[in-house]
Amino acid sequence: MSPKLSDKKLTVLGAGKLGGILLRAYLKQGLFVSNRVIATVKHAERAAALAKELGIAVTTDNREAVKGADIVLLTIKPQTVAEVLQEIALEIGADTLVVCVAASVPAGFVEQQLAAATSGRRDEMPVVRAMPNTPAAVHCGMTAICGGTHASAHHLDIARTMFDAVGRTIVLDEKHMDAVTGLSASGPAFAYIILESLAEGGVKVGLPRDVATLLAAQTMKGAASVVLETGDHPALLKDAVTTPAGCTIDGILELEEGKLRVTLIKAVVKATSRAGELLFEK
Ligand SMILES: NC(=O)c1ccc[n+]([C@@H]2O[C@H](COP(=O)([O-])OP(=O)(O)OC[C@H]3O[C@@H](n4cnc5c(N)ncnc54)[C@H](OP(=O)(O)O)[C@@H]3O)[C@@H](O)[C@H]2O)c1
Numbered sequence: 001m002s003p004k005l006s007d008k009k010l011t012v013l014g015a016g017k018l019g020g021i022l023l024r025a026y027l028k029q030g031l032f033v034s035n036r037v038i039a040t041v042k043h044a045e046r047a048a049a050l051a052k053e054l055g056i057a058v059t060t061d062n063r064e065a066v067k068g069a070d071i072v073l074l075t076i077k078p079q080t081v082a083e084v085l086q087e088i089a090l091e092i093g094a095d096t097l098v099v100c101v102a103a104s105v106p107a108g109f110v111e112q113q114l115a116a117a118t119s120g121r122r123d124e125m126p127v128v129r130a131m132p133n134t135p136a137a138v139h140c141g142m143t144a145i146c147g148g149t150h151a152s153a154h155h156l157d158i159a160r161t162m163f164d165a166v167g168r169t170i171v172l173d174e175k176h177m178d179a180v181t182g183l184s185a186s187g188p189a190f191a192y193i194i195l196e197s198l199a200e201g202g203v204k205v206g207l208p209r210d211v212a213t214l215l216a217a218q219t220m221k222g223a224a225s226v227v228l229e230t231g232d233h234p235a236l237l238k239d240a241v242t243t244p245a246g247c248t249i250d251g252i253l254e255l256e257e258g259k260l261r262v263t264l265i266k267a268v269v270k271a272t273s274r275a276g277e278l279l280f281e282k
Contacts, residue, residue, distance in 0.1 A: 002161040003154070006033050011069040013062055013084055014076030015039035015050060018101060021137045022073065023054055025166045040065045066092045071158065074100040074110075078278040081105050082113055089117035097155050098127045099162065103181045104278040105129070107148030107174060126151045128159040131180045132166065134188055141167030144180040182272030190267055195220055 010032045012019045023039060026032045038057045041047050051058040059065055066072050066088045076084055081102050092098070092114070100110050107129040115123035127148035135141050143163035147156050156171060163169040172180065195216050202212025227234055242248045255261075 002164070003158050005031055005071075005158065005161060007036075008032065008070040009036045009068055010038075010071050010073065011065045012037070012039040012073045012075060013065065013088070014074065014080070015041055015058065016075065017134070018132065018136075019073070019075030020050070021134065022075070022132075022162070022166060023056070025136065025139070026162075027054060027056070029165055031162070031165050038065045038069075062087050063091050066096070069093070069096050071097045071099060071162075073162070074098065074102060076102060078102040078104050079281055081110070081279070085110060085113035086117045089114045089122055092122065092125075094122060094125070096125070097151075097158060098125055099130055099159050100127065101130045101132055102279075103131065103185065104178065104275050106177075107146065107151070109279065111148055111150070124150045126155045128155055129174060129177060130159060130163060131177055131185050132163055133185045136163075136166035139166055142184040143167065143169045144172045144177065144184070145169060146172055146174040146177060178275040179268075179272050181275035182268045182270075185275075186268075186271040190264065191220065 047058040107127045130145045132143035198216035199212040
């Protein structure tokens, strides 16, 4: 059974695109209750606008915001994580669960920053690293999570509940997190390019653009749903669509000549290796 979170106090540090998506889902579903949720951003005018939109307290004061929090969700940029952790370390409770979604930031980095900033007083903090994606906005997200040194099964259950609220969640070994970033976190951008290109094909053969986009989007959604629901290998499913000497095989020949497969493989490899670098940039 999923842990009940509505009596927990949640602090979201850096409620930008991703933090906003998660907050909207939590409040809409009642996973967390608005008077127990506080968020922070960098700019005061954004804080005011977000507070008005979501009906929660939003501030620019990270230190104040984490006081008394049961869960602190870090949705700031990777380059800002060290600075914010040093800022909040003395205010955060020893039992507070820290969930960090920043790309390329290992759970161990979060643990070390909190321990170092408190001269070891916060050296056993439960940390869960998570890598969601933006389809979370329509409850179709894919999130991988992994626990840090002091995260228990219960902590992972809490994090899972927080990401199940916006789609699917998988628990993985931390060594896979950069690959997850390169595949499912960057992946929606790759998929939009494929979808847009299919729609352009439809326009080229005479379909109105809105019809072509609908056909392309529903086709990609349908194909993905078949893979998820049947568990069948995509190659088998592709074979089932490809009639000998039919039209599909002619299209596939073009894809192979255009090196679609190798291009997509290389896109994921590049995005994965870039995912390992972000933390170390200013
Ligand atoms: N977007 C994705 O697809 C995606 C997917 C998986 C993981 N992530 C991870 O999620 C994190 C956020 O990404 P995003 O796309 O949501 O970025 P974003 O929209 O730029 O959000 C970052 C937020 O952090 C706030 N901020 C900056 N400095 C701060 C500080 N010192 N204290 C408190 N808040 C601060 C910003 O405030 P202002 O609004 O006032 O500028 C902004 O609201 C990143 O670490 C990224 O790696 C993103």
